[in-house]
Amino acid sequence: MTSSVLLFPAGAAHAADPRIDLKVLVVSDGGSSVSAIEEQLQAEGVPHRTVDLNDANRPVINKAFLEDTVSGAPRAKYQAVVLPNADPFTEAAEMTALADFEKRFGIRQVDAYVYPNAAVGMNAPGFAGALDGTTAALSATGISGPFRYLKGPVRFDDNSPTVPESYAYLASPLPDNAAQGTRFEPYLTATAQGQTGTLAGVYTHDGRSEMVLTFAYNFNQWQFRTIAHGIVSWLTKGVHLGHNRNYFAVHVDDIFLPDSRWSTQHNCTPGEDCPAGVTTPDIRMTSADVTQAVNWQNQNGFTLDMVYNGAGSDEAVAQNGSDPLTTSMVSNRARFRWVNHTYEHPYLGCKQDTSVVPWRCETDAAGNVQYVSKTEIKDQITKNLSWGRGKGLSLGADELVTGEHSGLKILPQQPDDNPGLGPALNETGVKWTASDASRGKAQRPVGNALTVPRHPMSVYFNTATKQEMADEYNWIYTSRADGGSGICEDNPATVTCIQPLDQTTGYDSHIVPVDARITLSHIVTNDPRPHYVHQSNLTEDRILYPMLDRILADYRAAFAGNATLVNPRMSALGAELERQVTWRNAMNNVTAYVKSGEVTVQRPSGVAVPITVPEGTRDCSGLLGCLLGGPAYGVQYAGERSAYTGTSVLLDLPAGAMG
Structure with a gap:
């Protein structure tokens, strides 16, 4: 058809x-x-x-x-x-x-x-x-x-x-x-x-x-x-098939939870890879940090997505009788978008054996991998959704970010998805579940849902100060001779060794410009994948803001007001990625041509066709055509008009458009 x-x-x-x-x-x-x-x-x-x-x-x-x-x-x-x-x-x-x-x-x-x-x-x-x-x-x-x-x-x-x-x-x-x-x-x-x-x-x-x-x-x-x-x-000449936008969305994970802190003394994170007995103070936002987040959004015209775990709030209230962070977040709930991150943030893949580093999947006597049950996954999804609704959060019930993107395969320990994950997503109505773009940029199905790969930003979950960031960065990216882990020496094809950063100035002078450049490279390649950070980055030194400020400043110094950053919620980004993949797989098999100033597109059934045309193009698909002028076609962006269409449309190009 x-x-x-x-x-x-x-x-x-x-x-x-x-x-x-x-x-x-x-x-x-x-x-x-x-x-x-x-x-x-x-x-x-x-x-x-x-x-x-x-x-x-x-x-x-x-x-x-x-x-x-x-x-x-x-x-x-x-x-x-x-x-x-x-x-x-x-x-x-x-x-x-x-x-x-x-x-x-x-x-x-x-x-x-x-x-x-x-x-x-x-x-x-x-x-x-x-x-x-x-x-x-x-x-x-x-x-x-x-x-x-x-x-x-x-x-x-x-x-x-x-x-x-x-x-x-x-x-x-x-x-x-x-x-x-x-x-x-x-x-x-x-x-x-x-x-x-x-x-x-x-x-x-x-x-x-x-x-x-x-x-x-x-x-x-x-x-x-x-x-x-x-x-x-x-x-x-401004008339072609295709659709281009500059997307930028930032997810802040672990809202309401504390995050473990990097040990600058032992070069490890308690609960992750530290020896027994090594501890550091947890990192958790305060009510003042919520005020700063609201003020920053207002100043920059940019909305953050708060990816929350209700258990973090309930535990704080149980311990202290009240939780100022929850009070402030809920009173400002309309200022943010909200995404379900499961109630307690458990690992939802295989059952982990953490007696070894790195961890491995537990197996039974026959060698079969033991997985977290479908029932537990469903409970974590629905309990957190109910908690959020009870607080009046603006939620997309079809969106989910599991803790550490767990449940999905992770190499080398867990080469397959948890077999209970897809059915749990189906039964809870989840259509979009986050994955880690650094492990795989391709969107793929999990049950009836599709993944939404997210780009990690170089503001680490276990850091709240610039000094901690520079210290951990040095550990990853410097040689053993310079006091680093040597990861860069062992993996020269993917990691480049650097000279150690000054722990006082290194975050601002090196990490921010480098990661801002990487993030901008995603933004200006028509890439709808969101980026993610953690609540730890919004407290203490509030290290996320210098990074975001640099990204926004560099973008806005180059791009005009008609090409504003497109910042929708996760489900819309997932749908756009799906639409892009479908179109790119079909585009070179579509017949489209201009003749006598008319453009004809013959599309396969089920494929929405993206059309970009000059500003001033009118949609004449109504009963009266363009006899009364006709509305503008599509959506204005970057001085053009563009939209995906899955039906027949009739458009009037401005004079001289194909000259």
Whole structure:
């Protein structure tokens, strides 16, 4: 079963008008720059086909590959082209065929990384070298055009003082020549060693338009991440399949519970891996910390998700007769979102044998793993849900975070899910259960529920002060010779050894900028997975706030107000991740094309199609169509309109949208 999605500007359709398929052609040499653009297309869900120039069996880029005739009308098989450079082919005929194709159908081209020269409308470079730490600037044309979601400054990474990270050429454009029809529009410029030049711009010539980029980059570098969506928007003229948002949600686990504290003397955590007899004071929020959380949210326009365990409150009341933390949290309950974290936070996987380090699963005489029962799992879910409802918390009954993401498989000790977990989730109505994205980013089913992988942030559950954070960080990331655990020495493929941090300044000077950069890399890749921390990080030194302040400041310094952070609750993030996965699995098998200004999409049954169109597009699906103007289509974000649709819609594009 398919359905059609029609988008049309004013004007009559003609049978012989060309058809342009909504798919991007990526010609790759395996380099990091062209691969970064390909990854961006994948992240946004833009259909594309990649031709690997290193593949001896690749198709030849000729007229038959690029176009044909359908129902008597010429068809362009691709709406845009990405090349590693201005002419990557060994056979001149391929570039000629591609240029003719682009001219005939008005197809745009991006040159992922080029050396400035006259062939791309530029003079020879006045500067060649690293731009690490440089801030480039978008032109007014760029900000009003494809980069309308940015404020203007584009910061180049400088993550290591000893390693060049961002090699670039700065060059000036050649003068425009109206007689020859050539023009160069600079978009991104920078200054280095007294030389100012262009890093990105559009060269119009021979009836073609190509965006030229003169700096090297990869998908994870901030300078690319900020401009990546604008590249896609320019390539596709703002009309493409796909959906892009910048998501950021922060879950604060263990609300009402105390957390164990890292022992700076013994380099361990009591109850986790400390020898018998080693103790430290527990960490638990106070009522003053709740006031600070409310004030911080108000100042920053950002809502935290409080992931709570009711037993922590009940135990405090039983011991002391009252609990100021509970009183303050409940009186401010409407200021936060709330998520069920089980009543007591028990481990819900296999029964743990903690007589050894690391722990192992208990087994019976026959060697069978012994698991926590389905009944106990259900009891922990329902008892905490009832506790929260009794306090008037705004809960999603279909959301769950188990303690330590337990019940789910954890390698190497527990290679399978607790067989009672799925049935317990089914019987308690849980549809979304959290998992640890550092152990697996993929969403997967558990019973009738789906996992919502969460990114851990580098503010550890067992720390409440900056000194504790720096001490534990040093233990993990320094060599044995420097007093560390040597984990970095034993696992060089995944962990890099560092020089020991100053325990007074190391958190602010090193940990915050490093983890903020990692978190931002999730935010700006259309990744709806939430991040998680713990209540211990909101008390004493309140170490979470410097981290969040840095993340928000860096984001808001680059992105305009039309691209605000999207911060929904866990169930919505899980649903978006599910929708993304479903679409990405189907997108390259969907037929979609523009013809006579109309866009037709034929979708498989059950697949919601994401459509992005320019601001000003109207939804004409009602009975009167657009006779009375029609409402705006979809949701505004980043200066565009976009939405997923599972039904037929009729949209009116603004004049000149596909020009």
